[in-house]
Amino acid sequence: MPADTATLDRRGFLKLSAGGATTLALLGAGVQLSGCSQRSAAVANGYRWLTASDIHFMRALVAGVAGNALPADPTAAGAIVDEGVRRADIELAALGAPAQQEVRKLLDLLQWTPFRRFAGGVTRPWAEAGAADAQTLLKHLHDSHLSLLSGAYRALAKIGSTVLWSQTPMNAFSHYPGPPAWAISALEA
Amino acid sequence: MAINDLYSDGITKGWKVRDASALQRGETLEADVVIVGSGAGGGTAAELLASAGLKVLMIEEGALHTSQDFKAMDEFRSYGTLYQEAAGRATSDGAIPILQGRAVGGSTVVNWTTSIRTPDATLSYWSEQFGVRDAMPEDMAPWFAKMEARLGIAPWAAAPNANNAVLRDGCEKLELHWKTVPRNVRGCWNLGYCGLGCPVNAKQSMLVTTIPAALDHGMTLLHRARVERLRFADGHVTGMVVAALDAGSGHPSGVTLDVRARHYILAAGAINTPALLLRSKAPDPQHRIGQRSCIHPVNVSLAQFDKAIDGYYGAPQSIYSDHFLWPADGSIGYKLEVPPLQPMLASSVMGNFGDALAADMAQLPHAQVLIALMRDGFHEQSQGGRIRIDAHGQPVFDYDVHDALWDALRRAYLSMAEIQFAAGARVVRPMHLDAQTYSSWKDAKAGIAALPMKKQRAGLVTAHLMGGCAMGEDRERCVVDSHGRFHAADNLSIFDGSIFPSSIGANPQLSIYAFTARNTQRLLARLQPAAAA
Ligand SMILES: Cc1cc2nc3c(=O)[nH]c(=O)nc-3n(C[C@H](O)[C@H](O)[C@H](O)COP(=O)(O)OP(=O)(O)OC[C@H]3O[C@@H](n4cnc5c(N)ncnc54)[C@H](O)[C@@H]3O)c2cc1C
Ligand code: SF4
Numbered sequence: 001m002p003a004d005t006a007t008l009d010r011r012g013f014l015k016l017s018a019g020g021a022t023t024l025a026l027l028g029a030g031v032q033l034s035g036c037s038q039r040s041a042a043v044a045n046g047y048r049w050l051t052a053s054d055i056h057f058m059r060a061l062v063a064g065v066a067g068n069a070l071p072a073d074p075t076a077a078g079a080i081v082d083e084g085v086r087r088a089d090i091e092l093a094a095l096g097a098p099a100q101q102e103v104r105k106l107l108d109l110l111q112w113t114p115f116r117r118f119a120g121g122v123t124r125p126w127a128e129a130g131a132a133d134a135q136t137l138l139k140h141l142h143d144s145h146l147s148l149l150s151g152a153y154r155a156l157a158k159i160g161s162t163v164l165w166s167q168t169p170m171n172a173f174s175h176y177p178g179p180p181a182w183a184i185s186a187l188e189a
Numbered sequence: 190m191a192i193n194d195l196y197s198d199g200i201t202k203g204w205k206v207r208d209a210s211a212l213q214r215g216e217t218l219e220a221d222v223v224i225v226g227s228g229a230g231g232g233t234a235a236e237l238l239a240s241a242g243l244k245v246l247m248i249e250e251g252a253l254h255t256s257q258d259f260k261a262m263d264e265f266r267s268y269g270t271l272y273q274e275a276a277g278r279a280t281s282d283g284a285i286p287i288l289q290g291r292a293v294g295g296s297t298v299v300n301w302t303t304s305i306r307t308p309d310a311t312l313s314y315w316s317e318q319f320g321v322r323d324a325m326p327e328d329m330a331p332w333f334a335k336m337e338a339r340l341g342i343a344p345w346a347a348a349p350n351a352n353n354a355v356l357r358d359g360c361e362k363l364e365l366h367w368k369t370v371p372r373n374v375r376g377c378w379n380l381g382y383c384g385l386g387c388p389v390n391a392k393q394s395m396l397v398t399t400i401p402a403a404l405d406h407g408m409t410l411l412h413r414a415r416v417e418r419l420r421f422a423d424g425h426v427t428g429m430v431v432a433a434l435d436a437g438s439g440h441p442s443g444v445t446l447d448v449r450a451r452h453y454i455l456a457a458g459a460i461n462t463p464a465l466l467l468r469s470k471a472p473d474p475q476h477r478i479g480q481r482s483c484i485h486p487v488n489v490s491l492a493q494f495d496k497a498i499d500g501y502y503g504a505p506q507s508i509y510s511d512h513f514l515w516p517a518d519g520s521i522g523y524k525l526e527v528p529p530l531q532p533m534l535a536s537s538v539m540g541n542f543g544d545a546l547a548a549d550m551a552q553l554p555h556a557q558v559l560i561a562l563m564r565d566g567f568h569e570q571s572q573g574g575r576i577r578i579d580a581h582g583q584p585v586f587d588y589d590v591h592d593a594l595w596d597a598l599r600r601a602y603l604s605m606a607e608i609q610f611a612a613g614a615r616v617v618r619p620m621h622l623d624a625q626t627y628s629s630w631k632d633a634k635a636g637i638a639a640l641p642m643k644k645q646r647a648g649l650v651t652a653h654l655m656g657g658c659a660m661g662e663d664r665e666r667c668v669v670d671s672h673g674r675f676h677a678a679d680n681l682s683i684f685d686g687s688i689f690p691s692s693i694g695a696n697p698q699l700s701i702y703a704f705t706a707r708n709t710q711r712l713l714a715r716l717q718p719a720a721a722a
Pocket of ligand 2: 387
């Protein structure tokens with residue numbers, strides 16, 4: 001990454017962000033210049049839309065959104081996180097092209113070190129990060145009143161929660177009994 | 190008790206149902222009338238035209254999914270297969286998620302069955318402000334009655350589920366108006382999964398009513414086929430280009446069809462109908478296509494009760510309140526309803542993450558949610574949003590929220606919290622990033638008064654898309670005439686939610702059914718003067 005983009009500090013970043021709606025495009029251009037865009041990166045093997053480096057981030061995100069709702073057994077928890085990432089991939093692949101471009105910009109930004117560090121407060125790269133790092137990011141975005149960052153928060157919280165809480169194993173935690181058993185058996189009869 | 194799959198039976202007896210994803214090469218198709226989209230507008234028009242003996246072709250970009258596919262009542266599967274952009278559609282800034290259907294039957298396959306007539310005040314407003322003719326309450330009454338009879342619409346006779354009962358009980362306590370929701374169901378099992386497709390064919394969506402009837406009359410249904418463009422020449426539509434879609438990816442398969450008809454009906458829904466016209470460079474001298482797109486912006490209030498609510502079970506909407514819908518001072522009003530609370534949808538509106546979200550989700554059986562639907566498009570500040578297309582012709586929807594609307598949203602947060610506490614809520618939290626969990630009406634009142642009303646901070650959502658091709662005789666402001674005929678082309682009509690010049694102030698489906706039935710009758714008289722006489 002060239003030094004000039006990497007030196008963008010938190011104050012500089014916030015000034016830039018205060019510009020409003022056009023800023024994602026501007027920051028996106030920064031990401032492009034720094035050569036960190038995934039726009040042309042290949043879709044990860046077995047996935048429809050996410051790239052290999054997106055997947056590192058998504059794993060952290062899903063685990064971070066889950067918090068203490070994941071089962072204690074690491075194998076069971078890992079399976080839920082994997083399935084969450086798979087579901088996120090399906091959701092994102094189904095978006096229309098204009099929305100996909102916005103998500104692409106957002107994921108690139110999140111993987112751009114200055115942004116991750118100064119806007120997200122996360123020091124480790126996503127490949128080494130875990131649930132706690134994703135929660136740090138989400139808290140930073142949540143607490144910011146810049147519409148760009150609040151919007152990023154909304155998008156990430158929605159992806160994380162839908163891919164997680166739609167999974168049957170999570171029903172044990174939410175006490176959702178599932179579709180009425182009497183109806184299911186009547187329909188199968 | 191196995192549910193009869195209408196489509197496998199129908200196809201066996203000769204229905205013409207074609208899956209465009211299976212096509213290997215392009216074709217030219219001809220019909221008397223082609224209908225783009227199979228939702229509320231398309232389905233209603235199809236039955237009336239096909240049963241009058243016309244050769245009808247219906248083209249739908251979504252796939253054919255039937256009761257068999259809905260048996261699992263699985264949220265992820267249904268949101269992924271039955272909704273536009275797998276339920277991930279949103280306004281261009283991402284601030285307002287949009288729920289809209291995309292399947293044979295359109296949004297009627299996934300809607301929540303609330304069936305309310307267009308309010309009289311709305312009909313009068315359209316007539317006065319937009320010069321809409323022959324659509325005053327007395328003109329429309331027979332069309333509402335006709336469609337109510339066709340679709341089994343009647344006030345819900347069973348007890349409301351606890352989620353809806355809170356709205357009733359809170360209103361009773363506070364002496365506010367409330368009413369029982371009329372629903373379009375026959376033999377409803379009271380399951381509560383209407384948003385995922387009805388597994389027992391009880392919901393009288395287009396999938397199980399008008400489309401089967403039209404197929405019985407010889408209509409051809411082509412699904413997984415997206416209309417890309419209409420061709421215009423000299424105030425006339427001369428044909429349309431249709432892309433077959435790949436079954437796996439949903440992207441164009443490379444096979445295109447050429448479609449010609451005497452008359453063209455667009456019923457692709459608000460957002461997609463205006464986008465299709467823009468993509469086709471339809472004549473639009475006043476640049477009105479895509480303007481005044483209204484959405485009934487919705488905000489949300491979450492309560493916890495000590496007793497179980499089990500909001501995932503039972504008819505999703507059975508009580509509503511119009512107490513705040515038409516404020517006497519002319520400010521923007523809102524309708525109060527409740528949503529179903531299966532976990533995926535519930536988690537997405539909670540707006541939090543990590544342990545806080547987990548704590549909320551652990552209380553799901555005790556959760557109760559109210560929603561308020563803003564009546565946009567009436568107030569002078571409220572001109573709705575605008576549909577445009579990107580460089581590739583894809584729809585992009587800009588929707589701004591102005592002060593008068595923020596004011597209404599704040600009042601709605603207050604009304605909802607007050608009703609929830611009056612009905613016995615333990616705590617209430619408005620779905621807003623800066624809101625707290627309040628344990629008394631007094632605290633909620635003070636907290637809500639201080640909330641910064643800003644996009645992204647306030648959680649907004651919509652499932653009601655209206656406008657973008659406003660009807661009316663005023664050609665400076667309207668895209669179609671009072672009967673849905675495109676002002677700038679004689680063989681094109683628009684029969685869907687995009688014709689409304691403002692929001693409706695009630696859930697849209699019955700308005701779309703009634704206006705479409707009325708407008709189709711008028712069209713039939715033109716296409717078949719002898720038969721109509
Ligand atoms: C979750 C949910 C709950 C709702 N609940 C209620 C309710 O309780 N009561 C109520 O009154 N309303 C409700 N609504 C709204 C109501 O269902 C819609 O307003 C109504 O169905 C809109 O009718 P329409 O004909 O305009 O479009 P739709 O019913 O949306 O149909 C349009 C169809 O056109 C297809 N299409 C789009 N573009 C193309 C193209 N280019 N080529 C081919 N096909 C295309 C789409 O795939 C879609 O199937 C709800 C909606 C949703 C999503
Ligand atoms: S509540 Fe009734 S209409 Fe809705 S899905 Fe269940 S059975 Fe069908």
